[in-house]
Amino acid sequence: MYAQCGGVQSVEICDMETVDFDMNSIPDGIINLYDEIGLTAEPGDVWTSTGSESATAVLNATTGEVRLWSLNNASSQYEFTLSSTSCAPDPRVTVDFTLGPYAGKATTTGFFSVCDLNDDCNGDIEIDIDLFETLEIREQEAPPHLNGTWTYTGSLSASDYRLEGSNFGGTVPYTPSDGSPVDSQDYTFTYTVDQQGLCVSESVDVSITLVRPPFAGYASNYNICATSIDTSWDRVINLNDDEYLNQENLDGSWRYQIDDDNFISISNQINLKEYVDDFLNSSEYMPGFGCHSFDFTYRVESRSAICFDDNATVSFTIFEDLKEFQQLNPPEEICTASDTRTSLDLYSLLEFQPGFEYQNPDDENEIVFWSFESGPAGAGDLGLNLFLNNTEISQRHRGTISLQNVTPGRYEYRYSVVSDTLCSGYRDQTLYGSNFCVPQISKGNPCGSISAPVIIDILDFDYAGEDTTLNFCITDTTGDVSLVSLLQDNGNTIDAGIWTETDTGVVVNDMFSFPDSVDDPLSFSFTYTSDNGTTCIDTAILQFTIYPEANAGNGADVSVCSDDLTITLFDLLIDNPDPTGVWFGPFGYTSPDHLGVFDMNDVTLPILGPGEYVYVVASNAGCPESDRTSVFISIEDPVEIGQDVNETFCIQDGSINLYSLLDRETVRTGMFQDTENTGALTTEGLVDFTLLPNPDNLVNPIYNFRYVVSNNIPCDESSLNVAIQIIDLPEPNVPDQEFCILDAKHLDDIEVDVLNYNWYTSLESDMPVIDNPILLDNQVFYITNVDADNCESDRVAVAINILNMGERFSNGELCTLDFQDGVSPDGNNQNDVFELVKEELGEAYNIPEAFPDFELKIFNRYGNTVYEGTINTEKFRGESNVSIRLGDDLPSGTYFYIFTPNFENNLPIQGSFYLSR
Template sequence: MVKKYANFLQFVLFFIFLSVLPSQMYAQCAGIDASKVICDIELPVNTSISLFDLLGGSPTPGGTWKDDNNSRGLNTATGVLNGQLIRRGGTYKYTYTVLGVGGCTDNTSTVTLTIGAYPGVPAPFATVCSSANTFNLFTAFNSTVMGPHSNGSWTNSSGGSVDAVIPITGLQGSFDFTYTVPPVLPCDTAPLSVTVTVTIFRAPEPGTATDLELCGDTDLGSYTDLDLHTLLAGEDMGGEWNGAGLTSLTDHNVNLQEVFDDLGPGEYIYTYTVRSFPNTRICPDQTVPITITLEKRLDFTGAQIVVSSDICEDKIPTATYSATITQGPEAIPDGEYKVTFNVSGPNGGSTTVTANFVNGIISFPVDAAYFRQVGLYTIRVTNIAATTGKQTCVNIIDNLFDELNIYPLPHLDGAVMTTFPTCQNKDSVVQISNAAQLANGNYNIVYNITGDNFATGQTANINSFGGSFNFRIPGTLNVNSGVSNITIIKITNNVTGCTNVANIQGNLVINPLPNAATVRVAINDVCLNDPVSVSVSGLGNLTDATLSYTLSDSNSSTLQTAVLTVLNGNATFIIPAGLLLNIGSTTILATNLKNNSTNCDSNLSNVSDGFSINSIPLAPIAENQIFCKVDRATVTNLFPRGPQYKWYTSATSTTALAGTYVLKSEDLYVRETSLSNCTSAPTMISVIVNDTPAPVLNPGGADFCGLANPTIADLSRVTNVPSTVAWYDAENNGNLLASSRLLVHKAKYYGFDLSTVTDCISDTNLEVTVSLIDCDVSQYAFFIPDGFSPNGDNINDTFRIPDIEFLYPDYTLEIFNRYGNVMFKGNVNKPNWDGRNSESAGFGDGIAPNGVYFYIINFNKDNRKAQQGRLYLNR
């Protein structure tokens, strides 16, 4: 029994072992977290770090790894880390994960690595050519060992911060740069630094070339000794030259005229080579080419262009056009050319086409789009250049053009016919307008007449301008009065030969001849040169007429006409004065009357009248007359005088001047009227109204010094007329002032000038306000009294500084008692202190007691300093 129990106990314990032991074994199937510090990451062993081997416990193989910090270098399948691929020092975590293990409660573990800072190892040599323009300082490290961490910073030899890529253009020599990475505890306690030395070799500089393109026929006069160095910029001198026309490697002056003359046009390449500096292989030799293009100018003088061909408007949709240029006296080489031409006209423009000259002839199409409507087009060639050239030469093209006409059909669509009424048996004019589509030119038209007159197939030659033209219907077709219908049925352009149908109609009115049997004329007697009015009567129902007439006897004339405005059968008109130059009897004879409304006229017989033309008085005798403006003379002051004399402002004026008209300098005219009421010719006189200018004051002339006692005579001397000026104390009705009279400060004086030539006093005056404070302090003595006695005896009763108002007009004065109280404030407007307090309170009646007082004077002129002093008051 005991044995069976013991066996049972052993079975139970074995079962517990089987159940419990595997659970503990697989609870941490990914192993135990681990950490490691690697301070010498640059060692080769650190290129293959097994993270799995670093885990504690018994990790299950076959799991996956994760780079928690994306540090690079980890093989996530094998867990092998290349620590030298991590670009900076610091702490990095890597997680190991095992999946699919039963009973595993913790399937991840973390390995923490601390990587020490590493600044790298400088290369033994770091050289570069300055032509590289920039240099990456990281290339100055030894490439056979681990590169430096990337989280450092660069400084130059002066300690200044620089980028890893530095500019090196133009630099030469050796330069030190220090690379510093931050410390990583516990490996480093301070930043780690290394210094690299970069040696920069200056590249040979051949310079920047400027190509040259010249026309050999026109441009080479200033290139007979071209220094090729002028086509380079920034080159090292002392290089070698090669090219046409050079005599040696050091020759850099070329005669392009000789090159062109000897070798002809073409592209000539000149090379400049600068060798690298001796004993170095860092920088290669540098060569720069210069291309000089010399071209030959072509002369198209005498060339001709023909553009075909002229058409009429109806051919526009199907027409094509081409141009042919034939060379002039100078032969043009065969080959491809660009021809540039412009086309004028409504759709004009410029085009460049490419075509071939063959045996001196080139043909090319001209786009029909230029010729989409009627008009005259000019096709002008502006340039012809070979396509293979640089076009440096301006080829000679002398007025190379042709013209192309697209003629319009002679359209009369929309035209308006206007007829002008005529008289029986007289020609009539028909006007056509608004023929907007009809070009200017000469045409033949065919028309029919129907209505009160009849004729068909009649022709007329017309000249159209601006869409308008006239044609005449002979009087033989206007036999009957009434209305004729005119219809134009066809029109032909006599220049282009283009014909078009038409249907333009209008009515022509043919008026009867007027009846003028009752016409009479009458004229009254007149004065010579007066208008002669003719009264015409018996005009019946006419409203607008023209009368033809002649004059005979004392005045005769050729046939004259007068347009009459007729009212109730009567009208008047004026005979032109040029026909009536003689006195005596004259006869008018009316010969023809025309009705202006119908333009029909009738001859008159025995329609006449006689009249007399009376003489006019002789022009009055008068002389020029002179006045002074200040006298205000009027027309009544003129000679001759009398009711028969009238004065005028012009020879043709008919309005006489009033007697109150104030005279001025001008020409006036006087006439005399006879008893027969005839007025003489005018006599001109010149009225001269003299005015003496007001005196003019010299600059600064109103400024005096009162201490000099200036007088009116002094004021006269500062004018432009010192000897003739007179001064008054008022502008009007003032008193004449004596020359010895003293001037008064700020007083106004009025100066008038009396001309010694015209004896006229000036009509205007010079107003002067005098100032007496313009004093030169250095010319006058100046003192300040030391006391005064205000006792009412009128002797020295006030304290006053003599003449200060003239010398220092802007002065201020302050007087203090011995306690510093202000007793008085004075200036030019308040100059006298009467010994009373006028400024400080508390002095009773204000009477200052006897004693010493103090003053301060501010002169406020010439930068003179203020003056202090004392004075004694003694009553």
């Protein structure tokens, strides 16, 4: 049932780099062990790697696939075992597997070039390389096996290189003046992977070129104060001297950096002063540049395309010397009585030369300092140190001091710019101001330091008293008063001074005369200034207001109509009341202000009610007595009247009494007014429709009348409007009607030119025709136009004329009918019977309805009767209904008919038709 168990098979793959498992012409290095030994997978199969060379990581235990490219070594020691439940405990098969050697491919160019520096550049270079880096490793290609051997195949002695496994070490000697443009060394190696089984060994050759990189040397940097350029640097120097450049290769060249992107070639002999003078005379120069670097670059070009050029820059940084600064207009006098500042920036008192304002940069380098020099005994430094210790470095140049509770006297401070803390670099005015260099290295600024004193005089002041505000009642003010006596002094002595009007500055006397009376509050403002001759003065403002006694005015009795409860109570008062009071009234009313506004159309306001409304004016400042007055409100009700009326009437109604249109609650004591002067209204309220004018020929005009009832004062008359619309419809335009008796027309078949209408049988008829009768000769109907309110127009007579067959219409047409010319009873619903209801040219002819007493006879070609019919007989369908041939299907052929109307003067019709079967 299963294959034999325990067998051993051998598989050998020599060229794994060409294996293409999925047969897509792209090698992938995958094999299937089932395919290799010709077995078929069975349930319960498991593959394992059991040889001395492990392949577990690249083996799929279920499918038997092996990824050869992931095996690091070529070997004949691989073994795979297939276990199966059918052969347990023995294996189903064991596969001895040999993987042939693969040495890989050298890099594409055949050379592996190296440019590296791990020693000083004036000695020999030594480099370490893993030779496997010289072999290509690419996706979708087999990697080299790792169990091969590297051998050197060049002509150098063993002392000129080092080879340990795949690790190679080599040296490149430095030959600075032998005239050779390239310093390099070539090395060749062979990598061999030994034979495995019947798979022969494989080798690959690689070449390595070591190239010595260029070295531009070690450059020096110099910080120079601008004042020493003329004395120390007005000379020619050699940039290749070790003082400026050390250990450089000798085949380089010098260039000068004009800006970030541009250089010019120069010799190694320069005069630094010439470059500084060019800068000072250029547009780039501006006072306060701080520092400027002059960069000279030594460039050694690469000896090979694989190495980079090397540069070394000798930099001379010229520092601008510090410029003098001083306090502007010393000393600074501060009077704490009039100066509202609580602190002062000493920096704001300094005057600098344009472009040279010295501040701290926004970093940890503090270059400016404030110091306290002297002050009144025991007064201290006005908090200078406190501010400095709690302020970021970049803001300490402000030198803030406190002006609160200071001791009068002279204070001296010093502002110092310490150049030793300045350092070389480049200028950045945005971050550091216009005169400082961003710190780059630790060398100090070679220029000297500078400082200047700042002197402040804190002045004592004369006392002018405290700002004072007072209120007086007119009843308590008489005669004259000293303004100084009104100032508050907090127990201090007020010094001598002068009074001025606060707003105008006009000088006034100390003695003030109170007015005898005031109608409105009267305010005054005076400023007192004390001055004993120093620059420090003191001021105090005296403000007072003289108030009249409270005045609520006088009220009144007012009657209002209940349909107009809009009023402002304050407007009812007389005798110039104060606009500062509040109203109190019935139903708990309190006004929000002095107006007392009621507005029946404003839902946010209360409703005015009858009763007493009291206006209370509180006492003014300084006056103890309040005042009050009252307004009495009475409310008169108007006569109740209904709502406006809008009605519609037909012109045929003739008239209407307007009183009948009023609702039952409206009193009948009023009169109707003809507001449009129609002339159709009587004193009894009757409107005659025939008298109503319509000068504009309006369609369905509307007429307005007014009903008026008188009221008691203060109420206006009560009124309402009555509008009536008179509907006068135009007559329909329907002419007399003429029909052929064959049409069998009904009343609804008459064409009418209006949308809604009624038919009547007479001019006097009350009931319109509601059925649809057939029209008869010599009848007369009456039509009216009707609207949605059932108003009708005048009735129009319409006469009916029914023509008998053979008679002609007024237009000359003949009233006649041609029956069908064929009958084919084949069941297709076309001419199955001899039809008496016909459609011709859009007209329907209902012959049985037009001639209910008709007779129809059909004859064959021999003159024999084959069909006789009336309105009650089944239609002819090709069968005989006479006794001789009753029920027989008649043969095809020509048949003749005679149609007898049996109605008035209508003549018989005869003709023929063809019966087809």
